[in-house]
Amino acid sequence: MGASSMSLTLQASYFIATALLVLGLKRMSSPRTARGGILWAGVGMLLASVVTIFYLPGVHATAATLGEETASWNRLALILLAIAVGAIPAWWSGRRVPITEMPQMVAIYNGLGGGAAAAIAAVELYSGRAYLGSMAFPIIAVTGALIGAVGFGGSVVAFLKLQGWMGSPRFTGNQALNAALAIIVVALTIGSIFPSSASYAHLSAMMLVSVFLIASLVLGILITMPIGGADMPVIISTYNACIGLAVGFEGFVLQNPAMIIAGTLVGAAGSLLTLLMAKAMNRSFANVWFSGFGDVAVAATAHGPARTMSSMDARDAAATMAYSEEVIVVPGYGLAVAQAQHKLWEFVQMLQKKGVNVRFAIHPVAGRMPGHMSVLLAEAGVPYDLIKDLDEINSDFATADVALVIGANDVVNPAARTDKSSPIYGMPILNADQAKQVLVIKRGSGVGFSGIQNELFFGANTRMVFGDAQDVIAKMIQSLKEL
Amino acid sequence: MTGFVALYIFLIAAIVGYEVISRVPVILHTPLMSGSNFVHGIVLVGAMLALAEAQGPLEVSVGFIGVVMATGNVVGGYVSTERMLEMFKSVKESK
Numbered sequence: 001m002g003a004s005s006m007s008l009t010l011q012a013s014y015f016i017a018t019a020l021l022v023l024g025l026k027r028m029s030s031p032r033t034a035r036g037g038i039l040w041a042g043v044g045m046l047l048a049s050v051v052t053i054f055y056l057p058g059v060h061a062t063a064a065t066l067g068e069e070t071a072s073w074n075r076l077a078l079i080l081l082a083i084a085v086g087a088i089p090a091w092w093s094g095r096r097v098p099i100t101e102m103p104q105m106v107a108i109y110n111g112l113g114g115g116a117a118a119a120i121a122a123v124e125l126y127s128g129r130a131y132l133g134s135m136a137f138p139i140i141a142v143t144g145a146l147i148g149a150v151g152f153g154g155s156v157v158a159f160l161k162l163q164g165w166m167g168s169p170r171f172t173g174n175q176a177l178n179a180a181l182a183i184i185v186v187a188l189t190i191g192s193i194f195p196s197s198a199s200y201a202h203l204s205a206m207m208l209v210s211v212f213l214i215a216s217l218v219l220g221i222l223i224t225m226p227i228g229g230a231d232m233p234v235i236i237s238t239y240n241a242c243i244g245l246a247v248g249f250e251g252f253v254l255q256n257p258a259m260i261i262a263g264t265l266v267g268a269a270g271s272l273l274t275l276l277m278a279k280a281m282n283r284s285f286a287n288v289w290f291s292g293f294g295d296v297a298v299a300a301t302a303h304g305p306a307r308t309m310s311s312m313d314a315r316d317a318a319a320t321m322a323y324s325e326e327v328i329v330v331p332g333y334g335l336a337v338a339q340a341q342h343k344l345w346e347f348v349q350m351l352q353k354k355g356v357n358v359r360f361a362i363h364p365v366a367g368r369m370p371g372h373m374s375v376l377l378a379e380a381g382v383p384y385d386l387i388k389d390l391d392e393i394n395s396d397f398a399t400a401d402v403a404l405v406i407g408a409n410d411v412v413n414p415a416a417r418t419d420k421s422s423p424i425y426g427m428p429i430l431n432a433d434q435a436k437q438v439l440v441i442k443r444g445s446g447v448g449f450s451g452i453q454n455e456l457f458f459g460a461n462t463r464m465v466f467g468d469a470q471d472v473i474a475k476m477i478q479s480l481k482e483l
Numbered sequence: 484m485t486g487f488v489a490l491y492i493f494l495i496a497a498i499v500g501y502e503v504i505s506r507v508p509v510i511l512h513t514p515l516m517s518g519s520n521f522v523h524g525i526v527l528v529g530a531m532l533a534l535a536e537a538q539g540p541l542e543v544s545v546g547f548i549g550v551v552m553a554t555g556n557v558v559g560g561y562v563s564t565e566r567m568l569e570m571f572k573s574v575k576e577s578k
Contacts, residue, residue, distance in 0.1 A: 028511070029504060029506070029507040030507075031573075034511060035568045035569060038521070041521060045521070049531070052527075076535075082550035085554075086552065090556075093559065094562030095562055102563060106513075108559070109521075109556050112553070112559070113520070115552040116526045119533070123545055126541060126542050127538060127542055152552075240519060243523055244522075247523045250529050254529050259526065260496070261496045263523055265503070265522065267497065271501075273516055276512070280509060362510060369513050371513035371515070375567045378570035383574040389509050
């Protein structure tokens with residue numbers, strides 16, 4: 001379908017839809033306008049989809065001109081059926097899934113887009129349409145299919161890992177197998193661009209394209225498998241950018257400007273977002289992808305003499321905070337695991353009523369992916385203007401009366417600043433240790449997620465409040481009521 | 484659309500995409516990733532076009548799967564992004 005054959009209505013609608021998608025994404029990048037942003041993008045998407053259905057080639061046109069009404073209307077019904085089949089489970093899962101599990105849902109919805117891009121390429125290649133014009137078409141169609149299929153396979157693995165249904169299996173020869181498969185995929189890619197058969201819709205050409213797609217899918221699965229769960233955000237974000245690009249490529253094959261622009265837009269925005277995330281997590285992009293690290297299975301380096309932690313009970317901790325002027329809360333994923341965000345916000349509101357200035361300091365890696373912790377706090381009702389980035393708040397710890405650390409560990413470990421032998425050395429941390437008093441709510445005295453001992457817990461100004469976050473905060477609320 | 488016009492569109496869209504994200508606060512990374520995931524759900528348009536023109540059982544089945552997956556991308560992307568962003572309220576709004 002060439003651009004010239006598109007009707008004016010169709011073209012104008014795609015234009016408006018594209019503008020809405022671009023502006024919607026722009027609005028989504030600021031907390032003040034973000035809620036409207038997704039709505040704008042949603043309207044754009046709806047417009048593009050509805051006009052496409054109205055102007056489907058070979059459905060309405062053929063029905064009118066060739067009188068093949070039944071066959072064409074059957075095709076339209078098939079399309080609507082496919083939409084229903086895809087929409088219902090996605091809507092249901094998107095609504096029901098708890099916010100803590102959002103990262104893996106983003107992964108799976110994203111992967112589906114990649115699969116769809118690969119499917120478009122497959123249809124265009126099977127039919128031979130992609131080979132009719134200039135050489136650019138098969139090259140771009142096949143490249144888009146490759147990226148889409150790898151992204152689909154990889155995203156499914158990312159979903160399974162974050163869902164806890166798959167570990168990080170590493171077997172000997174994994175790298176060699178991946179390399180071999182990558183070479184095979186490259187060969188199949190070239191073979192699909194230049195099919196040997198004179199008739200492109202020939203069976204052997206179709207077989208070649210199918211084998212190519214399956215091999216790409218398997219490659220996506222295999223390269224993602226050895227990467228640890230902690231690195232999944234960077235992986236998901238990379239696939240998001242790649243799949244955007246694949247969508248842009250298939251848009252070129254179909255000569256559809258809305259797909260080219262929206263796809264490329266996500267390709268670029270997603271690439272930058274990936275780099276920002278990797279930076280926030282103190283991991284280089286290449287390191288995440290090729291080191292097979294990420295589970296941070298580093299042995300605990302228990303050096304130095306055994307020291308004791310000082311503890312405090314929940315009532316005293318609550319009183320300490322009630323009589324201070326400035327409190328900075330440092331929440332970690334442990335808070336979300338304990339499902340204590342709501343209780344925490346209730347407690348913070350009580351402190352605010354007593355005139356205490358309370359803010360939340362969010363480390364970029366708090367939660368399952370950058371920004372995840374802020375969503376979890378927002379879910380509990382915490383306004384976004386109280387939620388501060390590391391850069392915004394780090395200098396304020398020195399003047400804060402209390403730093404309340406809940407379910408966070410590595411992100412407040414001073415070893416990242418000083419201990420060159422520490423695996424987290426160099427990672428930017430929240431300077432909770434500089435507060436006049438540090439209160440740490442923690443389940444037990446063991447080491448954290450990374451297996452690294454935390455100097456902060458032994459600090460002279462640190463008091464440990466042991467217990468489940470939910471219980472401790474409930475006790476603190478109770479004692480505030482009694483004050 | 485000739486190859487070069489498409490190339491210019493690619494270039495400008497890439498620059499716009501980069502600019503849109505360059506000043507985003509960390510607190511929005513997750514919703515924004517979800518939102519940009521929704522935006523590439525525009526693949527649904529292409530998947531419907533591919534299925535409309537598909538001939539024979541193989542093309543029709545692959546085209547059908549394509550539309551199912553693309554719809555999953557669009558609907559899932561919208562619902563999850565909207566749910567996350569809906570919670571972002573300022574001090575004023577939440578009172």
